[in-house]
Amino acid sequence: MQSQVNANRLPVYLLTGFLGSGKTTLLNYLVKQPEMARTLVIINEFGSVSLDHLLVSHTNEDVIVELGSGCLCCTIRGDLAKTLRDIHWRFSRHGQRQFDRVIIETTGLAEPAPIVHTLITDNKLNAMFRLQGVITTVDILHAEATLDRHPESQKQVAVADLLLITKTDFATAQPHQVAALTQRLQQLNPAATIAQPQAGQLDPNAILSLDHIEPVQSATPLNQWLNLASFAPLDHATAMAANPFLDNLSSDLSSQNDVNRHNTHIKAYCFTFDTPLQHGRLEGWLTSMMQMMGANMLRIKGIINLAGFPGPMVIHGVQHIFHQSAFLPEWPDADRKSKLVFITYDIEREALERSIAAFLR
Numbered sequence: 001m002q003s004q005v006n007a008n009r010l011p012v013y014l015l016t017g018f019l020g021s022g023k024t025t026l027l028n029y030l031v032k033q034p035e036m037a038r039t040l041v042i043i044n045e046f047g048s049v050s051l052d053h054l055l056v057s058h059t060n061e062d063v064i065v066e067l068g069s070g071c072l073c074c075t076i077r078g079d080l081a082k083t084l085r086d087i088h089w090r091f092s093r094h095g096q097r098q099f100d101r102v103i104i105e106t107t108g109l110a111e112p113a114p115i116v117h118t119l120i121t122d123n124k125l126n127a128m129f130r131l132q133g134v135i136t137t138v139d140i141l142h143a144e145a146t147l148d149r150h151p152e153s154q155k156q157v158a159v160a161d162l163l164l165i166t167k168t169d170f171a172t173a174q175p176h177q178v179a180a181l182t183q184r185l186q187q188l189n190p191a192a193t194i195a196q197p198q199a200g201q202l203d204p205n206a207i208l209s210l211d212h213i214e215p216v217q218s219a220t221p222l223n224q225w226l227n228l229a230s231f232a233p234l235d236h237a238t239a240m241a242a243n244p245f246l247d248n249l250s251s252d253l254s255s256q257n258d259v260n261r262h263n264t265h266i267k268a269y270c271f272t273f274d275t276p277l278q279h280g281r282l283e284g285w286l287t288s289m290m291q292m293m294g295a296n297m298l299r300i301k302g303i304i305n306l307a308g309f310p311g312p313m314v315i316h317g318v319q320h321i322f323h324q325s326a327f328l329p330e331w332p333d334a335d336r337k338s339k340l341v342f343i344t345y346d347i348e349r350e351a352l353e354r355s356i357a358a359f360l361r
């Protein structure tokens with residue numbers, strides 16, 4: 001399903017993770033693997049560890065510009081955008097580009113969403129690059145405390161496609177800790193794949209195979225893209241009883257069904273709808289919901305059955321920025337239900353339910 005446009009855009013991978021969680025260690029290993037030849041790495045100028053790699057660009061993350069929407073969550077590191085625009089000619093020799101993919105390593109305290117926004121909303125960058133995936137390193141030795149104390153680390157986990165639990169080779173990293181952290185990460189981001197590099201070594205294909213950002217143009221089946229199976233089911237009858245307007249809502253799945261031991265701000269919800277939705281109403285709801293909750297709506301993915309359309313509409317948003325929605329010519333299987341997955345920050349299920357109920361009315 002790779003399109004022509006897609007083939008011409010260079011893949012970009014965003015590598016994030018809290019301070020000292022192993023980003024540079026991982027990169028140093030990856031860029032030496034033959035599969036990763038011709039990878040350009042962009043790191044911020046004040047990054048701690050030097051990278052043993054020929055194709056490295058630096059970006060001054062002190063420069064912050066505000067994008068058109070004027071909201072704080074959309075501020076990006078202006079120099080990073082400029083760096084990305086310039087790298088084609090900076091890393092060319094005799095008119096030949098010297099790289100085939102880009103990895104951006106963010107600072108440990110960075111929230112990845114603004115960078116994702118930049119790649120989606122900057123027309124020039126969007127024409128040049130295709131964001132293939134967000135990779136987040138999580139240090140087994142400090143993760144629990146870091147996740148408890150630093151909301152930005154939760155956000156790094158929440159927007160990831162691939163979560164890497166690092167430093168499991170330390171003698172103090174016990175298997176039960178790994179299991180507990182894995183469970184916590186699954187609660188924060190049920191849709192992400194979780195892997196454990198061994199002493200900073202990871203099969204490059206775990207990264208190269210990521211293509212979760214633009215589902216319509218990817219080879220990943222839609223259901224796998226949503227990864228509904230990883231969302232734990234919530235008792236449907238309870239949801240219905242709590243809100244009689246949810247008569248079109250076939251089930252409400254929530255990964256936060258369990259008592260939240262970690263007092264996390266981040267919650268993941270999934271809603272499915274039995275009957276086709278009206279385009280205008282859906283659009284109206286998404287617009288108003290994003291206006292109200294945008295900054296706290298970390299990620300939305302949806303496969304929508306719209307009345308009057310032969311195939312599903314696929315939507316995908318990070319905070320209040322949506323990728324352009326796309327239509328598939330036909331459904332991949334017999335399941336015609338609409339499915340919406342949300343990863344949220346400080347948004348309760350009831351607030352979303354109320355919003356959906358108002359939309360359905």
Ligand SMILES: Nc1nc2c(ncn2[C@@H]2O[C@H](COP(=O)(O)OP(=O)(O)OP(=O)(O)O)[C@@H](O)[C@H]2O)c(=O)[nH]1
Nearest residue numbers: 019020021022023024025048049108166167199200
């Ligand atoms: N044993 C072991 N040490 C690791 C592993 N990953 C990282 N380290 C060590 O942890 C320290 C921090 O690793 P870095 O790769 O610099 O972490 P980082 O995320 O790039 O750090 P910042 O750029 O400061 O945010 C270094 O001393 C690494 O050698 C691992 O999987 N196993």
